[in-house]
Amino acid sequence: MTYVPAQNDSDLCAKPEPTRNWAIAFLKGMWIVPAIAVAVVMLFLVFEHTRLSDVGLKFIASLIYSACIGIPSSFVLNWTSHRYSVRFPRLVVLFDVASLLATATAGTFAGGIVLQLVRIEPRNRFWLEFWSAYPIALIVTLAFGLTITSFETMRHKLQSATIQLRTRQVEQERANKLLAEAQLSSLESRIHPHFLFNTLNSIAALIPSDPKRAEDTVGKLASLLRFSLNANQNSLVPLSQELKIVRDYLEIESTRFGPRLRYQIDVPDTLADIKVPPLALQTLVENSVKHVVAERTEGATIRITGNRDGGRISLKVIDDGPGFSLASISPEHGLGNLSARLQLLFGDAGQLDVIRVDARTVASVSFPAES
């Protein structure tokens, strides 16, 4: 299987349309236009004692002004906060004030023209109307514009703080979960109930017929369990110790499987003192026994080799089984656990490989030799 990175897949990946989001925000903000018109009419009523008969006309005029100022202001404010609030968080207030002043001026001017066009104001009074409306427009625009902007800024800050908090909580929970899972899976991988009960059954069968062998098996089971329970996942043990455990394990399994399990250990004595991760070789052997010996009527021959090549140690378990697919091995236990452990102990220098060579499956672990 070749490795092909799936990238730039135009069918699956797409570019965003940023305009779309703030266009919606802009439209949503448009309720402010009639609201301002109402507010301005109220101001006229209170401060200029406008007659009630003029209220309708005043409202239409205010509505035109607030539309002429409000729509571009809202547009510009959305745009400045979208573009500059992250880049210039402090300066953005100045941008906002400047753009509000500009839109207020231009909007009042445009509003005046519109009022003339619809004949609410006579043509010759344009500048009079402009100068009377301008201060009100400036005050109202700045007041509303800055209030809304600061409110939106606060809301955004609050939202992003909430998101950050939630992300942190999720990460914390994930870390806790990982820790608990690691502890549980290491316990499970140390004491395999299926193996334990089958071995007890073999011992029970041997007691009357071959008490000597039953006694031997109890001893081997005890040393295997003790080693498994004491094995610290993060420290290394001499290869001789690991090999003793592997031998005990294979002898126990031979009792169960009889002639179906044949094995051979070819590790030179010179490697006895090298440091290896505990239960690494054992995991590979167990994998072969579980997937090949136990699954086939004819059983299998397992060969264990070890060698040192310069600074690297390589331990191999070779069986004459049909091999196994990735889908059939459970990544939770055995090999998956071992792979994660090698990563933890040696980083990328620790490797787990499974290959087919000459109709044999070769599972190997390799890692740097400790000086």
Place this chain on the structure above:
Amino acid sequence: MDTAPLRAYLVDDEPLAIERLQRLLAAFPSIQIAGSANDPARAIEFLNSDPAAIDVLFLDIQMPGMNGFEMLSRLARQPFVIFTTAYDQRALRAFETNAIDYLLKPIDTDQLQRALGKLGRLRPVAVPVWQQSPDLPAMLRDLAASLQRGQSGYPQRIASRVGERISFLPLDDVTHFLAHDKLTYAVVNGKSHCVDQTIVELERRLDPAKFLRIHRAALVNVDWVHEVNSWFAGKVVLTLKDAQHTQLTVARDRVSTVKQRLGI
């Protein structure tokens, strides 16, 4: 009253397990051992050659070639079955839900006595209710398949193969799976890793609370979804939390399911 001993046949791939069961059964005069086999294929041959030759079958679950359920599904006639197993949580759950008789290895004499007592009351030997069901073949096939699926529960890691090297990716780190040119990739931090399963298999196998099918060729880890953007005409795009801010399009017909699952 019929006092002829019940004829028992024992199937277990481990010779010592057969030896022990034979010895335990020898203490019961109501049982006569008609034979035993270490190989399920041999047992089928024997049992099918003379279906009326035995009354009760002691059958191991985990055996090479085929498991106990599969072997039973290939028998011409159903004898009264008592399963034996050392430890298999899936099988035990199946036994409990279907009221199937079983013995746990190493077998305890009291346990055996209880099972045989029940059998003695059923003379002339009738098979239990679950073995009389018309759905038995389908049920046995399901049980056999469920054992082959391996570990219960959802996996936490997935195996990936690069050349000859197998690596295991923690599923928490996988942001999404993509199918591309008949291959499936697990994407971790923007890097694609080839996996053996198809998107459909992954969807079935992985925790549905975590992995969500958003597209014919994409399965996303909901924990990694950063935001959901709706565009014109109902098009929905997910942005992930990875460093690349990967964006994935949700297929039109999956939009409502995806929105519901993400709580929007």
